[in-house]
Amino acid sequence: MAKSVKLENVTKTFTDDQRKSTHAVDHINLHIKEGQFTTLLGPSGCGKTTTLRMIAGFEDLSEGNIFFGDENVKQIPANKRDCTMVFQSYALFPHMTVYDNICYGLRLKKLSKQEIDKRVTPIMDIMNLHVNANRMPNQLSGGQQQRVALARALVMEPGVLLFDEPLSNLDAKLRITMRDEIRRIQKKLGITAVYVTHDQSEAMSLSDQIVVMNAGKIEQVGTPMEIYQQPTSKFVSDFIGTANFLDGKVESQSDDMLTVQTKDTKLDVYQDNALSFREGQPVSIVVRPEAIIIDEQGTEKAKVTKSVFMGHIQEYEVEYGGVSLYAIVADPGGKKTYSAGDEVSVRFSQQSLHVVPAS
């Protein structure tokens, strides 16, 4: 049965031979609801794998507690925890057939042959693995091997399913197919999933909840849309999607509206997340590339420095008030396009602007 996962003040400090300490994970708190797909996302070294390994029980906690449902699992060894991990390296047994690999954990649990068949057959159906049942892992493609690894984890019916960058050894196209498959099966079976990746598009497409980590701490937790549209820091805005920043100071605020004075202009920005600001505070306006309207009708003058036709979009770089802005125009066919050197004006689609603290 799917279980919730709660991390309470979880900390991991590694100490090397020279007694130098690394705070890999630094007092994090997180709640993952049962049946939810949560992704830990962040740059290399931010602590995502260490967090996942602590949930799995492969790594002891330096401080804090981890709960599966109401049960504190801190003292429970990995092989006794109600969770299974799918690894980047597949970790299949090379001398066993696909079927035997998938059954391995159930045989260890001493389930009868009928019980094993009852669990394995539907999973092999879902994952389209029957044709390969008698093959050895080295006779399979990378994608097929990862499917076997996933099936082997699923038949255990774990309370929590953990994924450590499971798709990073696959080519780009197969990664997309497999991630769709993982999401479909996770939803169908209602499993609680915790997934580690540094690939933002993977995180966006898979997750109910994204946890953005930076230097051992959690920067922000939210749905993919919240993380993209209402980032709470420059780090998150820059890490998820592409962001331009216009620096300025809060001039005034009322209810859900902030007026920000930048070097060249004054912009009103809706602010609908938990951040609060004071007048005079240095801030940055996050401007997504698709929020920039380029034409000749506005008063804010800019100069095109780069223009690239990409088929479905036109990419621009424009020089505006000493800042280089990256802009994209969707569906450029039929719209006027501009070339490097053209004088244009820029406007910003107000709905897509967002304010974060300057640092």
Ligand SMILES: Nc1ncnc2c1ncn2[C@@H]1O[C@H](COP(=O)(O)OP(=O)(O)OP(=O)(O)O)[C@@H](O)[C@H]1O
């Ligand atoms: N066994 C260890 N001993 C010492 N330091 C470690 C150990 N494992 C991880 N670290 C350090 O802890 C920090 C977090 O590492 P972690 O592997 O959790 O990051 P990550 O976000 O998963 O990175 P990546 O995407 O590169 O795998 C890093 O600074 C790393 O060097």
